[in-house]
Amino acid sequence: MTLLLITPRPVVDDRLATLPVLIIGAGPVGLAAAANLVERGVDFTILEAGAEAASSIRLWGHTRFFSPWRHLIDPASRRLLEASGWALSAAEGRAPTGQELVDEYLAPLAELPEIGSRIQYGTKVVAVTRDGMDRTRTAGRAGAPFLLRVEHADGRVEEITGRAVIDASGTYTTPNPLASSGLPPLGADKVRDRIIHALPDVLGADRARFAGKHTVVVGAGHSAANTLIGLGKLARDEPRTRVTWLIRNPSAIRVSSSADDELPERAKLGTRVERFVASGVVDVVDSFQISRLEPTDPAGIRLVGTRRGESAVVEADLVVAATGFRPDLDMLREVRLELDDIVEAPKRLAPLIDPNLHSCGTVSPHGFQELKHPEQGFFIVGMKSYGRAPTFLLTTGYEQVRSVTAWLDGDLNAASQVQLVLPATGVCSTGDSSGGSCCS
Incomplete structure (x- = not known):
């Protein structure tokens, strides 16, 4: 039946x-x-x-x-x-x-x-x-x-x-919090002015804010990749500009770099980020679990957590929360x-x-x-x-x-009668939900 x-x-x-x-x-x-x-x-x-x-x-x-x-x-x-x-x-x-x-x-x-x-x-x-x-x-x-x-x-x-x-x-x-627990990190309310929402205009309207500063980008998806590429370009032009990519998983690359991707712009992101990492413009800190944020003088931020089972600290001027x-x-x-x-x-x-x-x-x-x-x-x-x-x-x-x-x-x-034809190949994000997806 x-x-x-x-x-x-x-x-x-x-x-x-x-x-x-x-x-x-x-x-x-x-x-x-x-x-x-x-x-x-x-x-x-x-x-x-x-x-x-x-x-x-x-x-x-x-x-x-x-x-x-x-x-x-x-x-x-x-x-x-x-x-x-x-x-x-x-x-x-x-x-x-x-x-x-x-x-x-x-x-x-x-x-x-x-x-x-x-x-x-x-x-x-x-x-x-x-x-x-x-x-x-x-x-x-x-x-x-x-x-x-x-x-x-x-x-x-x-x-x-x-x-x-x-x-x-x-x-x-409504972004995901920075803490690996899914909750806002302890102390987040004291450093709100040093945390920037995903996808800032690094090379345009927000350039002066990032030039000459040390920025940590948290996240492993396409939102993070877009920001890292902008900061990498800025670091080549502006002295003392530093870029750190902080992710919670062991693998640094969460975006597709496949030549078979039917969305070429998506495929390019992975390749461009890889180049900045290989050249040393972007420093990668993997396996970092954030638990607490602290202000540092004169207007910096300290990320406190664990890395591979041990206490760890990363200090910077700014944090971009590209956590999805x-x-x-x-x-x-x-x-x-x-x-x-x-x-x-x-x-x-x-x-x-x-x-x-x-x-x-x-x-x-x-x-x-x-x-x-x-x-x-x-x-x-x-x-x-x-x-x-x-x-x-x-x-x-x-x-x-x-x-x-x-x-x-x-x-x-x-x-x-639902029908949907989508461009195939290339993973938007896998495994790490801290990686945001941008853009369609």
Whole structure:
């Protein structure tokens, strides 16, 4: 006897029918969700914490993507843009920087009247729940509107209701801590001004901060590699500039340098970092487990921990925390989630993206079925859906929201027909979850 998995259609009764779908985040995946809903005639509101669309990408806009343009543009978004007269001026096979993605694609998309009129900027979502229900109440739950508490840039706090929620808020603003335990290191609060978020603009806006200084880069993934390459170039031009690469595992190289990688920009990272290490420009300290941070005079920082079973210390002027990212789950305490115990991704998705088994290009097609939670009508998509797994590509997020929005529109056939063609070869990150992944 064959058992069929039957997924119920979304509940949209009279109470919910007049409410919009609430999208958290106006980044590339949130905007793609909006574009798909526009095509389906489904009302929505985008809640964006920043003052502009793609606010997180703008923070690392100097960094180049691995993927070329053809993998970075959502099909529904392209159709809407082209209908307005838009055309991509760059070559489809070229990999853009983050700022180029914003200027050429995301900003024009967010400015389309059918999308821009529905974005609330400066609106941070601090909590998600059901109207009149905490997570313990079950009776009538599926028919109750979602209620989002938001804080506006001017300090106002209000609550907004919707028929469904698509959380595309990303993870860039919630980095993994520096300590190997997964907790903030002891003493971190005393040296906050000497710890820099991942992907600083070493050769541009932040150059003066790093020139002539000793910087320790913590992390073993592509975010660390990008920063190490920038610091290596700076060290050749600026006297007394020193660079130390600190990782927790014995192996120093966590990025692909394979000539067969279908994403050439990704393959180049490993080779370039290896050259800086071989030439002595970048000093590697492996097997270092951070436990405590201390200030040093006049404005330095001391990293205290263990290395190969013995006490160890590294001192520097600055630390770049390229330790990867994690989802902000605090805002979701009152909704019913089903997350994997290890990577904090949706439970059905987690086996497909386990970084111990999969690279960016070996993830199976997935959509609403793998992304659903016990809380009907609530979905986490994009980078946040991958939890702590650093193997996300934008094209994956675009297929996620195409499927999710089809399900929200009651189109189960389209929602179930998930297809995904990814560039293969090359591991985004393996083993060490302290390595962030950048960029798609």
